[in-house]
Amino acid sequence: MVQTQTAPHTSASMLRLGLPIAAAWFLIDQVSKWWIINSVMQPPRVIPVTEFFNLVLWHNTGVGFGLFGDTSPWMLMTFTLAMVIGLIIWLMRAANRLTAIALGLIIGGALANILDRLRHGAVTDFLDFYVAAYHWPAFNLADVGIVSGVSLLLLESVWPRGEGRVRKADPNSIR
Numbered sequence: 001m002v003q004t005q006t007a008p009h010t011s012a013s014m015l016r017l018g019l020p021i022a023a024a025w026f027l028i029d030q031v032s033k034w035w036i037i038n039s040v041m042q043p044p045r046v047i048p049v050t051e052f053f054n055l056v057l058w059h060n061t062g063v064g065f066g067l068f069g070d071t072s073p074w075m076l077m078t079f080t081l082a083m084v085i086g087l088i089i090w091l092m093r094a095a096n097r098l099t100a101i102a103l104g105l106i107i108g109g110a111l112a113n114i115l116d117r118l119r120h121g122a123v124t125d126f127l128d129f130y131v132a133a134y135h136w137p138a139f140n141l142a143d144v145g146i147v148s149g150v151s152l153l154l155l156e157s158v159w160p161r162g163e164g165r166v167r168k169a170d171p172n173s174i175r
Helices: 011-040 073-093 097-120 141-158
Strands: 047-050 053-060 123-131
Touching (some): 011 073, 011 097, 073 097, 097 141, 123 141
16 A cells, blocks of 8 residues: 655745735625625615525624623734734644635634724624524624634544545556
8 A cells, every 4th residue: 555645835835825815815804894884884774685694784892792892902902913923823834725724714804803993993794694583693704714714624623634544556557
């Protein structure tokens, strides 16, 4: 049996993959928020889109699910920035592309939410999903990036790694 080898990834190659993803997700989030605030929600209102989804305008002063809503925006931004620095260090040490992509999504989303707090003192949320009268807390595309990135990291943690994979040698290729 032949072990498959994967090419080692350098910190520069992981940064070249993860940072553009972070920048792209940051821009996607900020453009979507600008569009909602300046075009769609003038004046602010609830816009039914489907029987389970509305566009709304909500400013969340806390973190996920409104937790820590009474905390200073500066404290939340400082904490988030410290986490972003840690994620960038992790990105530099990432061993594979999936990790780099996941970390890029998380970093981009976190930075977008930091900018919201800096500009508005709160995070702008506008996606409202619900079933009957039960609404999921409103969220934004930065949050989608963060949750998607974390989900990819969780998936990667249970996914078989390349070094554990073994493939059979093709007898016709050995001469």
